[in-house]
Amino acid sequence: MSIPDSELAVAAASAGAHVVRVRYGTVLARFDKSPTDFATAADIEAEQAILDVLRTARPDDAVLAEESGRTGGTDAARTWLVDPLCGTLNFAARTQLVAVNVALRTGSHVSAAAMADPFTDEVFWTDGARASVRHAGTDEPLAPTGESRLVDVNLDPPFPNASAFRAARLLADDRFVARFGPRVLSTTLALTWVAAGRRAAYLTDGAVADSVHFAAGIALCRAAGCVVTDLRGAPLAAGPVGLLVAADEQTHAELLALVRDQLTG
Template identity: 70%
Template sequence: MSIINGETDAHLAVRAAQAGAAVVRGLHGSLLARYDKSAGDFATEADVAAERAILDVLRAARPADAVTGEESGRSGAADARRRWLVDPLCGTLNYAVRTMLVGVNVALRDGDRVTAAATADPFSGEVFWTDGDTARVRAGDGTDAPLTPTARSALVDVNLDPPFPHAPGFRAVHLLADPGFAERFRPRVISSTLAVAWVAAGRRAAYVTDGDLRDSVHFAAGIALCRAAGCTVTGLSGEPVLTGADGLVAAADTATHAALLELVKNQTAGPR
């Protein structure tokens, strides 16, 4: 656990995520400027302002660290060992239509491992955080409780947003159509990686997505939370996650994980 200037990296991640969450919460419901990105995606004034607040906290405390922000891009040495990954508002489309299902993600990659991370829910006031070894949730009153994953709900959150590097062999929408999925699970789609933190917290049985998640500002925090909480976390074929364009299956337990991998495997190559 790194302690620099009297503050651990994990505590700094929490503080930075809370700073971003305060901006997101404060601007909710406002008429916000939009900034087009690509393929119909956009950022809002809240995304930009929240990222600025997060970076102000990180740079004041760790000026030598590199940063990758979803809106501002990469800064610092390209080969820096310590790099902060910042997603200031995960669920922008939700937020833009006043749907309060969003997360604020801050993670520190130190070498090849995420050693500190936090996902803040701006509207519940909760912050899910890890020091890389343990995972906890901080309530609005500042008290912490351990995260305890469980598959009891049978709720599986699935990311239906592109890109889909494994298509046509794997498409998340086909997973939902598999009769075996309906026999065991119930689908949910909140369109925010807040749901990955919910797997660690026992509020979801699992989370499934396609995509290349290496140094992902969206997923690094949630994956670190799930790992520290004791979830089973791999790519879509069971390979180590974050080693390529592997996607993600994060499950509360090994039985749920095995069932989902089998359902993924059942999908045949080619369009349906």
């Protein structure tokens, strides 16, 4: 292996980000996945660029990619998780809030990951121990902080815990609005912003463990020192347990108390 896994993740995410940036604002074919979900030609082309980088450097690794599915053995010790364009709806509406996610799962944990912002030319990356952002060839360590009090809330379906918890209800809670400033990016780019200190926290409902959408961001936030749990404050596990990531323990505790009021109310 001539290139470290973390550098390969950066290279792959950067290749995908280049495609996304070039295709922005162009006429794109759409491919329906469901009545409420679709991919664009940019998703597919960006994924192919990422896969070309990964397969050239690590031909024996397995890959799980959002658009093309799984290739390689299901029992492979190393699997790359690829989300070529997180924020397709934003992108199709010509909104520059998207992320390109690449993560390597080695055994049961993510050992390297990169998340690229195509429009700022920033790549957020981790080797499992360090968390940094690379811009213009220079790496800077990430330093999460809750000082902004800005919390990004994912309002996109599905909502598997809707009977007990809805993020929209949290936005209407006077105690939430008194303490935090809600934001909605509708992309896991928000996770990089928590790790970088640009957001105090992020929360979403749904299944996040081992997800191509969330694996890179979760690994990045953990390496940066963020507090990462499910919506009940427990370690992440399989199933629709949701995700709560906070820059520090105090922010996490305050948000968890508000979420638990819904879950137990």
